[in-house]
Amino acid sequence: MTIDAVSEMTNNALYVIIKVSLPVLLVSLIVGLIISIFQTVTSIQEQTLTFVPKIIAIFLALILLGSWMMNTMVEYTVQLWSSFSQYVHR
Template sequence: MTEGQILDIVRDAIYTLLITALPLLLVSLIIGLVVSIFQTVTSIQEQTLTFIPKIVGVFAALMFFGPWMLTVLTEYITDLWANFSMYLG
């Protein structure tokens, strides 16, 4: 196994990780921004106000994007296992 192959595997793993985590992180970021703007407008300074909307939003995003995320991860692992014999030699 060469250094190029190792770098390809690591690059693909990091890319897959970023692509699958991005929808949940964006939903959390957008909800946090909306709640922060709401807190600024209403002068409510409760720190725990963002937790419940974020949890509900991330759960809803996971239900919506979950099948796609599972497909992306399954394709990556299938490709990794399909080329396993090449990595041994």
């Protein structure tokens, strides 16, 4: 296996990781920002107020996007294993 093949596999894996995790992270960021603005406007400084809405939002995002996330990871895994013979040579 050459350095180029390892580099390409690593780049593809990192791309898939970012592509799959980005929607859930964005949902968490947006919900956290909205709650922070709400806390600032209403002067409520409760630290635990952010957890429940974030958990619910992330759970809903996983329900809505879970099949797409799984399909993306499965496609990458199939592509990786189907080209396995190219990586192993004597």
